[in-house]
Amino acid sequence: MAEQQPAKKQRTQPTYELLYHPGIPGRGEFIRLAFEAKGVPYYDIANEDQQNGYAEVQKICIGQTAGVDGNPPVFSPPALRVQGAGKDGQSLIISQTPNILWYLGDKLGLTGTNEAEKYYVQQLALTALDLNNEVHDTHHPIAVAKYYEDQKEESLKKAQDVRENRIPKFLSYFARTLEWNAASGKNKYLVGGSLTYADLTVWQVLDGLQFAFPKELEARKKEFPELLGTFYDGVKADLKEYLDSSRRLQYSQGVYRYYPELDRQLRLDAEL
Amino acid sequence: MAEQQPAKKQRTQPTYELLYHPGIPGRGEFIRLAFEAKGVPYYDIANEDQQNGYAEVQKICIGQTAGVDGNPPVFSPPALRVQGAGKDGQSLIISQTPNILWYLGDKLGLTGTNEAEKYYVQQLALTALDLNNEVHDTHHPIAVAKYYEDQKEESLKKAQDVRENRIPKFLSYFARTLEWNAASGKNKYLVGGSLTYADLTVWQVLDGLQFAFPKELEARKKEFPELLGTFYDGVKADLKEYLDSSRRLQYSQGVYRYYPELDRQLRLDAEL
Numbered sequence: 001m002a003e004q005q006p007a008k009k010q011r012t013q014p015t016y017e018l019l020y021h022p023g024i025p026g027r028g029e030f031i032r033l034a035f036e037a038k039g040v041p042y043y044d045i046a047n048e049d050q051q052n053g054y055a056e057v058q059k060i061c062i063g064q065t066a067g068v069d070g071n072p073p074v075f076s077p078p079a080l081r082v083q084g085a086g087k088d089g090q091s092l093i094i095s096q097t098p099n100i101l102w103y104l105g106d107k108l109g110l111t112g113t114n115e116a117e118k119y120y121v122q123q124l125a126l127t128a129l130d131l132n133n134e135v136h137d138t139h140h141p142i143a144v145a146k147y148y149e150d151q152k153e154e155s156l157k158k159a160q161d162v163r164e165n166r167i168p169k170f171l172s173y174f175a176r177t178l179e180w181n182a183a184s185g186k187n188k189y190l191v192g193g194s195l196t197y198a199d200l201t202v203w204q205v206l207d208g209l210q211f212a213f214p215k216e217l218e219a220r221k222k223e224f225p226e227l228l229g230t231f232y233d234g235v236k237a238d239l240k241e242y243l244d245s246s247r248r249l250q251y252s253q254g255v256y257r258y259y260p261e262l263d264r265q266l267r268l269d270a271e272l
Numbered sequence: 273m274a275e276q277q278p279a280k281k282q283r284t285q286p287t288y289e290l291l292y293h294p295g296i297p298g299r300g301e302f303i304r305l306a307f308e309a310k311g312v313p314y315y316d317i318a319n320e321d322q323q324n325g326y327a328e329v330q331k332i333c334i335g336q337t338a339g340v341d342g343n344p345p346v347f348s349p350p351a352l353r354v355q356g357a358g359k360d361g362q363s364l365i366i367s368q369t370p371n372i373l374w375y376l377g378d379k380l381g382l383t384g385t386n387e388a389e390k391y392y393v394q395q396l397a398l399t400a401l402d403l404n405n406e407v408h409d410t411h412h413p414i415a416v417a418k419y420y421e422d423q424k425e426e427s428l429k430k431a432q433d434v435r436e437n438r439i440p441k442f443l444s445y446f447a448r449t450l451e452w453n454a455a456s457g458k459n460k461y462l463v464g465g466s467l468t469y470a471d472l473t474v475w476q477v478l479d480g481l482q483f484a485f486p487k488e489l490e491a492r493k494k495e496f497p498e499l500l501g502t503f504y505d506g507v508k509a510d511l512k513e514y515l516d517s518s519r520r521l522q523y524s525q526g527v528y529r530y531y532p533e534l535d536r537q538l539r540l541d542a543e544l
Binding site: 064065066067071072073075086087092094095096098099102103116119120122123124126127133137141142143144145146154157158161165166170173176177179180181190191 | 336337338339343344345347358359364366367368370371374375388391392394395396398399405409413414415416417418426429430433437438442445448449451452453462463
């Protein structure tokens with residue numbers, strides 16, 4: 001608007017704000033990894049402002065009708081707020097993890113080198129996020145708002161199907177993509193010859209799977225040696241500084257949970 | 273490549289091919305609606321070439337390692353093939369429904385009038401597709417590869433949660449977005465003043481819900497009068513020619529199925 005002062009050249013706040021729940025990696029982690037991999041500053045408001053941060057996230061992300069700064073309502077966190085990038089110099093607020101990744105992929109240089117690669121990167125991220133959802137459902141197959149303990153019988157069945165059928169189907173797809181791209185990616189990158197948010201998103205899901213289903217993943221290492229070896233270790237090395245920092249939150253009661261009864265059960269010799 | 277002839281100016285084949293299962297609307301329907309709403313020709317290969325079409329879909333979309341025409345493997349249908357748009361004049365093949373919609377949104381003029389609106393449109397489509405997945409899980413909460421009859425007990429519980437908690441949460445979000453955009457959209461469009469693929473995607477989910485849970489949706493009409501009235505009827509009118517044609521496939525054994533036991537049960541007066 002005409003009355004507004006021009007934005008300050010030197011900002012004291014980071015431009016990018018992550019709006020997400022505090023204390024868990026969750027779906028916010030896919031966004032954090034994009035920033036961390038490129039060393040770009042971001043403000044993780046609910047974790048960094050423990051006094052007022054989460055109230056701000058809730059104000060923007062829960063139950064809004066009017067929208068904030070001219071943006072439409074948000075269905076649920078994570079959302080990204082970019083100061084000055086919206087209507088009339090206000091903030092831009094966008095939501096849905098893969099949508100935020102598409103936006104940041106362009107800005108941060110994490111989405112390949114041509115138009116086709118942008119779509120390849122997004123389809124891989126979307127597929128990894130589908131697996132992320134299926135893993136969530138291993139401990140919440142009936143109702144997201146009920147306790148695990150109240151849907152444990154169904155969880156045992158769901159987890160068995162996800163471990164035996166769905167995880168190998170998804171991992172086979174990622175492994176085949178790695179192989180397809182081996183000439184450029186050297187078994188380290190899924191698309192092209194450098195890091196993209198497809199790598200980061202698939203990596204985070206693999207890392208979470210190893211936390212939630214350690215026996216299952218250990219048993220599958222032989223089937224997917226490059227995916228769970230060269231690829232997993234390579235991205236991990238790229239993220240080392242972040243992973244060693246206190247900004248990397250521990251898995252706890254989010255998507256990736258460790259319930260031993262949902263993991264592969266060691267079979268007795270007598271059963272084989 | 274240097275040896276190639278330039279592409280013919282007059283194509284005899286449509287440029288866009290939808291690669292999907294035959295005989296069901298499914299996730300392919302979100303792609304069909306984009307073409308149909310704009311009257312842009314597309315080749316629905318598995319339905320239009322009943323002899324060889326589905327074999328071609330399977331060849332490209334199931335278990336590929338090498339990829340086709342330099343494109344990476346596809347996880348599962350739907351995929352979109354665009355002749356001449358890929359590497360060295362070969363075809364471009366991309367997958368994942370929201371990714372295909374993003375691509376077509378640009379080409380067909382279904383994604384708003386500025387950069388911010390493109391992200392708003394995509395976040396709405398992604399959210400509608402999340403609800404689409406949750407509806408699928410009402411009849412397959414335990415395992416996608418097992419029969420409904422083998423997971424019926426769990427389906428009764430899952431469907432109750434989706435009906436009572438998830439459907440109102442999602443419909444409230446779409447209704448609030450409609451309200452946010454009422455000045456431009458007149459309760460007919462979710463983003464801006466004309467049709468986008470957000471409208472088409474939300475509409476298709478609402479249409480499927482009315483098929484799968486007719487009593488539930490009837491009972492909720494009072495809560496969401498614009499969404500299930502002006503909006504639903506308006507998009508339906510825009511699609512009338514298509515919906516009246518034989519190209520619009522019937523719901524059957526896809527995502528949207530009618531199992532009366534999963535719908536809201538009429539309560540006896542004595543229970544109230």
